Amino acid sequence: MTFAVVLHLAYWQLTIIKLLVVLSVVPLGALVLGYVFLMKVMAHMQSRLGPMDSGGLASRPGLRENPFLPHGWFQLIGDFVKFVQKEDIFPALADRWVFALAPAVVIMSTFLLFVVVPAGPHLIAQNLDVGIFFALAVSSLSVLGVLMAGWASANKYSLMGALRAAGQLIAYELPMVLGIMGVVVQAGTMSLQGIVLAQAHGSIFGFGRLGEPFVITQFFGFLLFLAAAQAELIQTPFDMPLAESELVAGYLTEYSGLRYLLFYMAETASAFAFAAIAATLFLGGWYLPGIGPSRQLADVIGPFVLGAKIMLVAFLIYWIRFTYPRLREDQLQTFAWKYLIPLSLVNILVTGILKVVF
Secondary structure, three states: OOOHHHHHOOOOHHHHHHHHHHHHHHHHHHHHHHHHHHHHHHEEEOOOOOOOOOOHHHOOOOOOOOOOOOOOOHHHHHHHHHHHHHOOOOOOOHHHHHHHHHHHHHHHHHHOOOOOOOOOOOOOOOOOOOOOHHHHHHHOOHHHHHHHHHHOOOOOHHHHHHHHHHHHHHHHHHHHHHHHHHHHHHHHHOOHHHHHHHHOOOOOOOOOOOOOHHHOOOOOHHHHHHHHHHOOOOOEEEEHHHHHHHHOHHHHHHOHHHHHHHHHHHHHHHHHHHHHHHHHHOOOOOOOOOOEEEEEEHHHHHHHHHHHHHHHHHHHHHHHHHOOOOOOHHHHHHHHHHHHHHHHHHHHHHHHHHHHHH
């Protein structure tokens, strides 16, 4: 990394900095998406205000009407304090070690996703040649954590929810992988940094000023990725594993306090991570037209450009969540196996043909 040379950092010092950055992205990403979308965007979509008086200048008299001042931003901090103060309950028949480790396994997979996401030409924790393969592999680790939580809870509702979640996650990993394959074929690399550079140096019908965002040529792949990511996050309309009317809260039924918060944080941070991957694969990531990838300015504004694209993709993810009703279990599986997977195979076939012809 460039700043490592400028500051004369040792390898272990650079590794610690990378680790701290990656560890900070998860809570910050969960905090941003939780406040912006779960509290404010959803509130406005449902014609209500959401939290208004907890923290910020908006809590002062006479300032609440100003839409440019923060309002209710401290609500999530208050929720965090509430969860920390709650009792950490272990069911009497639970496998205590497995029950305790399950949230850590789930959130660990979220942390690992950010290792290969580039935020600039030199701002990346580890630039792997198989970066997208690594991201898809570590995202699958959450299935183990979910199964651990359901089995160790010694609760039939938790076990049913975990089995539903595992079946759903495995089913929707296939269209996600196949949807990404179109991008890999077109870019000719599995490196996320390489995919960004392929979009930066590409051109649309000979016009190269804007690069070649793959969302144009891989629009169906983008839609497939969004649908699969929605199911991987176990969000509406794919939240059957947590269906309150049937399973109380699914594999989370017996969890409380900080461990429950870790599951919730992992879900929101995973939405941030999937939005970052989608922005990198389909929207050019940190690249901004007019600023060459080789310029040092790209490292400065790259994180902000990537952040803006992440918020755009996250808006689409949460828009779907707030709009559509829950699917039945048979509808959920049918949608994956009969529609998404065949469409993703067709997308790969068309991409391969066009790659060879042009």
